[in-house]
Amino acid sequence: MNSMAIDRRQMLVGTLAFVGATALRPEFAAAGTSAAYVTAARLADGSFGILLLSADGAILREVPLSARGHDIAVDQTSGRVVVFARRPGAFAVSFELNNATPPHVFTPGEGRHYFGHGSFSQDGRLLYASENDIATGMGVIGIYDVARSFKKIGEHSTFGMGPHEIMLLADGKTIACGNGGLDTTPEAGRENLNVDSMQPSLAFVDAESGKLLSKHEMTGDVQSLSIRHVTQDANGVVWFGGQWEGSPSETPPQIVGSAGLDRPFKLLEPQGKGGDDLKGYIGAMAVSNDGRFIAASAPKAGHVLYVDTATATIIGRSDLKDVCGLASEGARDFAVSSGFGVIRYETAQASTISERALQDIAFDNHLRRIA
Template sequence: MGLVDLTRRSLVGALGALAAGPRVLFASVAAHARDHLLEAEWLATAGVEGGFAPVVVAPDFAATPVGSGAQRLHWVEPSPDGRTAIAVARRPGTCAVLFDRRAGAVLATFEPGEGRVFSGHGRFIDGGARFLAVEIARADGRGVVTRRVVEAGFAVEAEWASAGIGPHDMLPAAGALVVANGGIEPHTPEALGAEVAGASIALLDPVSGAVRSVAELSEDLASLSLRHLTSGGDGFTVAAAQDLLADGVARPLLYAVEGEGLRAFDAPDEAWRGLRTYVGSVALDASGAYVAAASPRGNRVALWRRDGRYIGSLPLVDGCGLAPTREAGQFLATSGLGETVLLATDGEGVGVVARRSGGPRYDNHAVLVG
């Protein structure tokens, strides 16, 4: 296995484990010739032998890692070009990996701005010509959205404040750029003893980065960190939360983003408690009618109708990755134990359609390729 030899123009970036850690290039499996192109239905990231890697998931759930690096990769964003994708390391990561999802080859890596780390998420815009990345200043947690030009080696052409601290996820929806400013991240040293996360959902102008609005939760929900987002073709957007407090209070962990406000989804108290304060991934189905939320701490995946009415849940140990399929009412779910499960709902109940074990240790997210 060799290292990809890339020019600066094609974005040779270092895979620094942390700012003070050693710099390690991202190893590629491309040195082993492939006699066929990979058939990618979904993309994910996973822990693989010796490190972490993007993963190409076939229609039959077979998983093929692409390369290997020392940093934990989080979200994968497929490019509209139909061939490449970018996997982004999560906080405190300092690497984003560009790879060819069909050839199974790492092409390049790039890094956040000086003194900043990636939060694990990014999105292609302008038909794949530009890439938006969420970055966090190490010194004070201030959030920054950078806009990078793909053909210019992912050079930053603009950057804007995220209008909050600790941003995690971000996506374009309904003519705005929606940013989930998580505030204090639960289950971190900074969260010890904290009761107010300082989270918000900011709507930014997608061209200038100007702040259009900032929505915050009410005082009784101030312990929630708003972290993950999903959006449908009509702009309907849902934010998922994690709770700083484990006090037994059944706080809603899903919210529809409606204008400048947030509407809580409904569920019985025992359903919220069953998620054990933590939603690690959220997804809309292909029709936009159903929402799924996964909790690796609660070992389950729960489903709702779009209007916020609760449908039910299924167990999945350490399950977190979620993505739609091409069928209405269906979701792919992945787990840290290497399971891949196909779930389906008719709006009244939820069941398992198919299951495969023996895969890699999947991370928090999966995405359907377009």
């Protein structure tokens, strides 16, 4: 086994970040215009960093970190990037693609920690982040003013516990919150404290007022399916991937599904081996640029599922050890990355277009398209 692969079950995360020099390669000056993807990673010397990658997978720029990063929010208009610490981290790092100024580190404030995800408003003025109110265990959406060095200016409730990925939907007005239903604290690290009583949900929140617009809860046989990651298709339907917290023998036949403001939960129909084949965990979700196809990675199983949203059926499954990061590429293709430093381009029918492996680099869970 590659010793550089990220073990997502054992690695601990720090809560403070140190951002070092940003231009570690001579290509830095051109990185903003030629970079295609951004991801967190573990580097060759065992340290952590943020990597800007060219379309062919070459590293153009490194932004060092002292602790592990997770997901990335990108404002396409301004070229501003924010990387969040891995749950339950307490830092986020912002930098600009086309500017050599040092990155800026900010925190969620006292009594809060990040869950690793966030989203910019459509005009780029605000940043929304999924956070934990540690005292109550309830989830909040932290609201930050970008122009004021990401000063925190407010909060909305996620109307659930343990929010993971939150997403501003295409209407620019609604935030979809994947509430995992799990209680965590920094002292307990990544241990979940309420598995027996967890209440996962998908909540739709008005971004301006914080009003709850709609909420769907996991109940019955799937109450132990923690909602983790979300994306949206061309018809406005939100697709989610879950993490099964119940007995392995009771893993649902599928752990990928969809919902909408007025559309209840619907899990995909099982095909083939189903949920057991995914090892009970979806690590990332992505949608094709045309909005037709959904990709869902299962890193513990080493698979990527491809779903045709028009028919709600699985049309392809690729195999790649420790695969997790997903991003759109072209109209209907995808880029995928793994903890073994592989970046691969695939069609939605799971055919490999090209592949590159970076020696001694371990890509983290998420991969984001810049341009």
